[in-house]
Amino acid sequence: MKDILRRNNPPILAISTALPNGCVGIDDFPGWEVELLGFGTVSELLRRFVIWAVKNAVAVLESLVLCSYASFTPADKYLIVCGSSQDVTFQGQTFVPDSVHSSFTLKSLGNSIVASSNSNAPSPIYQSVRIFPSTSSYKFDIEQEGRHWIRLHFYPLPGLSQNLTSARLSVVTDNFVLLNNFTFNNFNGSYLFKEYAINVTSDTLTLTFIPSNNSVAFVNAIEVVSLPDGVISDQAFSFTPFEPFTGLSDHAFETAYRLNMGGPLITAENDTLGRTWENDVKYLHVNSSAVNVSVDPSTISYPPAVTPEIAPNWVYATADTMGDANVPILNFNITWVFPVDPDFMYFVRVHFCDIISKTMNILVFNLFINSESALSSLDLSSLTGRLDVPYYRDFISNSSADSNTLTVSVGPDTAADVPNAIMNGLEIMKISNQAKSLDGLSSVKDLLPESPSQKNKTAIIVGSVVGAVAALALICLCYCCLVVRSSKASNQGNTWLPLPLYGNSLTLTKGSTTSQKSGTASCISLPSSNLGRFFTFQEILDATNKFDESLLLGVGGFGRVYKGTLEDGTKVAVKRGNPRSEQGLAEFRTEIEMLSKLRHRHLVSLIGYCDERSEMILVYEYMANGPLRSHLYGTDLPSLSWKQRLEICIGAARGLHYLHTGAAQSVIHRDVKTTNILLDENLVAKVADFGLSKTGPALDQTHVSTAVKGSFGYLDPEYFRRQQLTEKSDVYSFGVVLMEVLCTRPALNPVLPREQVNIAEWAMSWQKKGMLDQIMDSNLVGRVNPASLKKFGETAEKCLAEHGVDRPSMGDVLWNLEYALQLEETSSALTEPEDNSTNHIPGIPLAPLEPFDNSVSMIDGVHSGTDDDAEDAATSAVFSQLVNPRGR
Structure with missing residues (x-):
């Protein structure tokens, strides 16, 4: 029908095809052929077309608005090739020499040096360079305030008198540090490209290059280009706490990753904002977990809230969907892993477009960022009203717990009819810290020395107020003396002073x-x-x-x-x-x-x-052997034997038992996990990281009411629901540790099938079937006494009880683990008893019971440190530490 219309009515063809990519046209309305059926003449056709256009007036207006976005022209656009004597074309854009541009000035405290080379540079803009022996700056005139791209190109040209590879340089703007003491000696690539998004709030922008350590600074090319309003909003969703975060306009961004999922490299020539989008395959956690899909980019229909400046249609026209991840069922996640700097927060933008569904409301999936649920039961078609319509969301996140990576995952929702998930594009940008830096903790003032003129101005201002200050000095001095005296008196019993934020x-x-x-x-x-x-x-x-x-x-x-x-x-x-x-x-x-x-x-x-x-x-x-987790998975360290694992768990349990019972008032650790159990040179386990610890309830109380803190995967579900903290919350977390020790896998792993993501739920299902040996570490298969494994599994199961009242104390947990160790050491003589009581086990003679050592001296509320020596002398006999497991 479309062909008939186009053959008989060229004007209709023109209306349908003249709209740029990304704009709504006639072909985007599935029912338009029906509306125009039955015409007899051209006039009748045109009359019907007018009726159709009125019915779809809103969509037509949307198309006109979107077409206006497609022709975005930046108010500020500086493309500069440094040190060159002629224009250079790069990625379809013309870069002009920095010596001829009239809209900016180059200021150098010393004579800058230009150099060029005919060597095999990565691209034409890297064939010349400007070198700065001293602090120098470019000052740009800004026509329109707001977000601007600042793109810097660095390539240490070989064969020059200056060794640019070893040069150390810093780069700052008026308010932000972009690079701090960078050198190619510590860099793996041959050239460096950096892209920043800076909010410019004045009519000028100064870009300063600072040599470090008596070296030189240099730059090959600079781009300063304004962005449309709204491309980067002031608000995004934050996970900690779970609420919107505002104030992003006060921060600078650095592009860390920009990916075109399932599609080819997109260069600046095919992006209206000059961005580069790379393929995602090298960031996939499991390559076989994703399948590439694509459609004709012209079929992408932008809604009013999304424009090609958010992402080009080539991004939304390709995607990764679920593939074979070598698991029995297709209920798994696609995960991308990105190395990041753990000292910074990151802006994460996810791009979606349902290009795989044939009908609406079929594709329902979830989004996770660092194992946090970012979007649940996401149905794109219900949000956009149609298929093939772009959608994006913004989040604020940091690196994964205990690692220098950020992970993004998509997986199907359990309620979905078809188990599938999709992602089209992803952007990850580093956010400046409180020092307004994107590289380290130094601020602009730390890196940029104050100029002589600024010093003179400061001296004049200071001199002008000295007289007034002197007049008040005596009064202030007397007042301060009185304040100090009263402060000293009041602070005798107060150790901590108010602190700056x-x-x-x-x-x-x-x-x-x-x-x-x-x-x-x-x-x-x-x-x-x-x-x-x-x-x-x-x-x-x-x-x-x-x-x-x-x-x-x-x-x-x-x-x-x-x-x-x-x-x-x-x-x-x-x-x-x-x-x-x-x-x-x-x-x-x-x-x-x-x-x-x-x-x-x-x-x-x-x-x-x-x-x-x-x-x-x-x-x-110093703990020579580091965290327990590194001995379980993720490293090349030798596998621990079953006996070593039991001894480590027993050591950690002793530490936690002491926290719960050994002090005047119990202490709840609140963050028990395998990275907080450290091993010394003899593999003796010690509990670490007490930053989240909380004093336990008084004798007349059952719990402590407090905000939920801890690590996902280890959190006591009862504590999470009711915000009531008890020692049993540590017991639950320790149960997760026990399963982690046995199965050698993370507490949460979003790459696995949904029923395996949470180790506590997964391992418990196998424990209840009596088949824990089916999921244990393969290095332990055939090397563990079944009775010892059974006792270990039962102990972990009790720890992971849903309700705290059903969980054992840490003393009982320790008792059972020591029993499991004895079963392992004397496997030929011992059998698993029928009595599950933790008070006495038939067939095993208990060591002579000694009183629990409560004779530890207390000086100013501090243990003298001799309590553990007494304990170690007694623990040669099994369970001697647990005569009074509750302590109080």
Whole structure:
């Protein structure tokens, strides 16, 4: 019918085909042929067409609006090739030399150097370079305020007198740090392309290049191009907490990844905003999990809320859908994994377009970001009203827990008729931190020295107010003296001072303390408690070689952990707080206060802390074998034997049992997981990370009411629902650890089929069938005594009970694990008893019962540290620690 119309009525053909790609045309309305059937003459056809157009007036207007977007022309567009003497064409765009442009100025404190080469450069814009021996800047005139792309191209031309490969440079704008001390010596590629989105709020934009360490700075090409309003909004959805996050316009963005799922590379020539979209295959967690699909780009119908500036139709015309992930059923997720900097938050934009369904409401799926549910039961057709219509959503996220990666997954909803999922495009952009930096913690003021003229202006201003200040000095001095006296009096019993929000620095009252020296270290002795050794920030820098990345041990929710060496040769672990972390001052204080009162062989010892320069740094004993998780999966470390695993679980259980019963008031860890169980050089397990710990309920209470905190996959479901915390919440988390130890897989794995994603649910289903041996680590098959495995499985099952009242105490858990170890060690002589009581097991003689050691001396509320020595002397006999498992 379409062909008949087009043959008989060229004007209709013109109306149908003249609209640019992405605009709504006649072909986008499935019923238009029916509306125009039965015409007899051209006039009748035109009359019917007018009627049809009136009926679809809204869609026609939408098409006209969208066509206006397709012709977007940036108000500011600077494409500059640096150091060149002639224009250069790159990706269909013309770059002009930086020496001839009249709309910006190049200012250098020293003479800049231009160089060129005929070598095999990656592209024409890399055949010339401008070199800056001293701080230099480009100042651009800005016609329209708002978001602008800043794109920088770097390529260390070979064969020059200056060795650009070893050059160290920083790049800043008026307000943001883009690059900090970058060098190609630490870079794997031959050239560097950086893309930033900066919100310009004045009529000029200054881009400054700063050489570092007596080196030079350089740049090959620069792009400054304005973006349309609304392409990057001020709001996105945040996960922690689960609520909209506003204020993105105050931050700078750096493009980390931009992917065209299931499609080819899209260059700047095919994107109205000059963006590059790469194929996603190298980021797939399992290559076979995705199948590529595509349609004709002209079939994509943009709604009013989405324009080609959000993403070109080539992105929405290709997609990844579910494929064969080598699992028995097709109920699994497609997952992409991206290395990211854990010190920054990320803006994540997901693009969808249902190009695979034949009818509406068939495709229903879920979106996960870092195992967090981002979108549930997403039905694109119900949101867009039609098929082949683009849709996108924005989120704020950080790296996955305990790793330097960010994961994005899609998978089918359980209620879907057809198990399938789709993703068309993905953008991940780094968000500037509180220092307004995209590279490190230094701010523009830290990197850009104050100019002489600025200093003179500052001196004049200061001089003009000195007289007024002097007039008030005596009054202020007298007032301050009175305040200080009253402050000293009031602070005698108060250790903590109010702290600034930024940096979350912990400041101890030193007016009421005695400063002592031990070598070069500062020690603070507080009147009410001993918080350990106080380290200066310089001591921390010396111990970690200025936080050398080669000494990085890992990354957690609080910040990065580095290996350090003190002046006396003592190995330590240095945990440096990250200002953008969800954990901050409260966790810093809790960690110090908790660990200063707790001493146990199976708890990681706190050596001291540092709170200078708005830093939050904790110093612990060094655990040579790192976290338990690294010995289970994800590394090449040797597999642990069953006996070693039991001994590690027993050690961790002893530490938790001590927390619950060994102190004057119980302590609930609240974040028990395999990364918080560390192993020393002898594989002795110690519980670590007390930042989320909470004092347990009083004797006359059953629980502590508090906000839910912890790690997904380990959270007690009862605590999550009711926000009532008890020691049994730690027991549940420890049950997840037990299953993780047995099965050697993460607590949550969104790549697996839905019923296997959560290890607690999956392992429990096998335990209830008595077939736990079917899912255990393959390295343990045939090497575990069945009775020991049975007791271990029963213990884990009790820990994972839905309700806390049905779970055992940590003392009972420890008792059963020690029994499982005895069964393993004496497998030929012992059998599994029929009595499931945890008070006595027939057939095993109990060691002589000694009183639970409550004779530990307490000095200023701190254990003296001898409690564990007494315990270790007694634990040679099985269960001697558990005579009084509840302690109170």
